[in-house]
Amino acid sequence: MLDMTPKDIQERTALRINPAKTCQPIGAMYASLGIHNCLPHSHGSQGCCSYHRSHLTRHFKEPVVASTSSFTEGAAVFGGAPNLRQSLKTIFQVYKPDIIAVHTTCLSETIGDDIPSIVRKAEEDGLIPDGKFVIHANTPSYVGSNVTGFSNMVKAMVDYLATRELKPDSEINIIPGYVDPADMREIKRMLGELNVTGTVFPDTSDVLDTPMTGSYEMFPKGGVTIDRLMKTGSGKATIALGAFASEAGAQALETKCGVPFRVLDLPIGINATDQFVKSVLQITGEQRPSPSMIDDRGRVLDMMTDMQHYLYGKRVAIFGDPDQVISMTDFLVSAGMRPVYVITGTPGKRFEERIKRILGDDAPNCVVRASADLFYLHQLIRNESVDLMVGNTYGKYISRAEDIPLVRFGFPILDRVGHGFFPTFGYQGAMCLLTNIVNTLLDRVDRDSAEERFELVM
């Protein structure tokens, strides 16, 4: 497995090997799916749309529908306006969404298609039925990563739809980050426990975790409604979870509608969840969360103290999208583990700074790198191994090559189930994650222990 990877690390300036990121449009497509009755539309060649749909489908094991401008060479040379116009006409007539969320691709970005003016012209020409919406985000694949694309589409929701009514209401807005439906659902559940009404946007719960009923709905019941997106402009405050995925949207909402915001880490692990809960309490003016939430928190801590001897000092490699990696690093440090390699494929100095703050005194002994790849991570591991890897499915090759257990976490997970249903957010999510981490390590202890040291009770 990965036998061609040399131990010696050579500086590379051009060749990316085994990336730890993908391109912007898939993130934009995913965010668009979190709007109710929305069809994501990929303005580019057919392959982009096909690849993004396929990959999202592999991760969620759910239908993912989206349309494409089906560029051919003619469109690439003369511009994609006719393709987008034809698309809008066809989509509204055939698939009847309430809203189309257009994202660009490296092709349409390179030729410089001006989406707003194409859409405006289409509207003037009656191609957009009354009461229907078209929004767009520029998502050049050669800038940032999948996380940037998500962030850009969230911002587009605000730029196009949020409106400030005269009377601000008491609701809060939550931008949940580039996370699974289970986490969006968990955010809503926690808001319920905290007695807050709010709008989570985007929201892919009940879109990408739908039940088997024997009938197919192209637009399932979930997703944030257009109406609620408009009302975000009148919200009392916005909480943006994950700086990379959510800050731009929250910032836009403040600029456009004056809704104040704060940016928090994804509420993964106890510290980050505490911060989230505290922020909500500060906004609502309450003093303490519900008793059941406090109990949940205590139960996670209980597991952390019960099982600490299996966690303490374990060397861990963490990789994936930056917001996830930041919170996970913090969680593992709080569990007594030692992150030694912490990498993301997404560019951003902010990532390295944030991780170093979390690691504190341990930072000099840890390799922290943004814009890195899994080939580099593998080389680090070959030079000095780790006890555990935490990251997405692509880590499985290194895991097998170096015989290191892998806890699957983040996006994408293509080879296991559960991420669609069990949260990583909140105290309950922390319990799911910790269970997974501890059991993975215990399986390894069982596998590796000598017969005479094989334990019944652990």
Place this chain on the structure above:
Amino acid sequence: MSSRKSYVMPPVDREEFVRDVCSVYPNKVAKKRLKHIVIKDGSDNLEIEANVRTVPGIITQRGCCYAGCKGVVIGPIGDMVHIVHGPIGCSFYAWNTRRNLFKPREDGANYMNYCFSTDMQDSDVIFGGEKKLRQAIQEACDIFKPKAISVHATCPVGLIGDDIQAVAREMTEKTGILVMAFNCEGYKGVSQSGGHHIANNKLFEHVVGKDDSNVVDDKFVVNILGEYNIGGDAWEIERVFARCGIRIISTFSGDGSIDEMRQSHQANLNLVMCHRSINYMAEMMETAFGIPWMKVNFIGVKAMAKSMRKIAKYFDDPDLSRTVEAVILEEEKEAENLIDEYRKRLEGKTAMLFVGGSRAHHYQELFKDLGMETTVAGFEFAHRDDYEGRQVIPVLKPDADSRNIEEIKVSSDSERYRPRLDQHKLETLKSEQLLNHYEGMMEDMNQGSMIIDDVSHEELEQLILKFKPDMVCAGIKDKYIIEKFGVPSKQLHNYDYSGPYAGFRGAVNFARDVDMMIHNPAWKMIKAPWDIEPTLNAETVA
């Protein structure tokens, strides 16, 4: 005991169905789509529109030119480095997602689990990406010292005018390692199909016929073209071939080795599995080296046996024929015995197939082995000849999109051309349609069946609702849509991570998987008890 029921298709008026399903489209779109749908009604010359643009906005199965070139044809070659020149996504999505399995040869070279990209940034788009590409190739050479490198262009590369061919030539010279560049920008052509052609051309020019060493002196030596070793298909075919004493020099390109491809001009026969993606190579190799080609289908017990007999007939050797017959006798019996159990439960069920450019045809044979009928089928990116047969090729007119894909001029190789049969025999086998012949999918389908090219999401939904098939075979994007209707969907691109399905043993695997999916007890639980009968509420239960 099975009921041996006859095929139970709901009595849907096919013509009415086609009219209804197209009525949802804008008028101009409906007119176009109508030409892509054909009802097999007994008339001769059925024509279908294929290999033309998908209407923008229609939700299609299709991908792009890059996917056809790197993803389908070149990517499976496991002992070389494939660098995708472009933003990160294109290489990322094609990274180990297709299940074209590969085992390294003696030299150990194995890049199958690696993903290489120039990870183009905005500055590269603005100032040009040639410098970065050159550097990426250099780094690949320094780190891996591979025997060959491919470079694949993505959409922006063509637009900004990077001359990847010049970079490839320069780097070949500089490093001494073969660098092949493929101009397979995603927007070229109308589907993956253009990419297949581009891949065939470049492989032919730079690889095939370049190594005369290790001259094979066996008589029964073949190449298999258009077999991608999904789930290990090629290995099952190899197993049967080995039993028969037929040697495979190279498979294009499943479990593919560039060294073996370089020697492939020494074969005496080319066997074409996926006609759509590789017929170009078969023709070029015949012209240049004199290797005749024959269309085969190794999917299905009967189809496998038939194809083996065709090969034996070509070589016309009594010993080979005897061996082939003995192997067929044994393998067929073993497979059919095992399939029999499943067949009892599957007989009379119906399937629909919407996939690729050959599988929607090949798998109909396997469904026949199971007693199942294919009621509706269509390809994603095929041309008219894949539907109607190769006799239509002379009348196909190139349009603006197909003209963008280069046709290379091939002439006979003065040193390596060698007739494999005398002229008379060659002509006889051609006229008997043993060689250079593909009858297309439509001929094999039953009267009353439907053929739909580049099926749309809307059409797929309506087909399921109206015809209520027992199984729909498609790809990953369609699978979970179909299954939400309560209908099992077998992925025929990746086999739902099962396989092999080719050959005798593969057919047994397929029968087991189809039976498992159709008879999964969970389907029966979709209706909950309270959906079936009213719940009786009582204050106390005695």
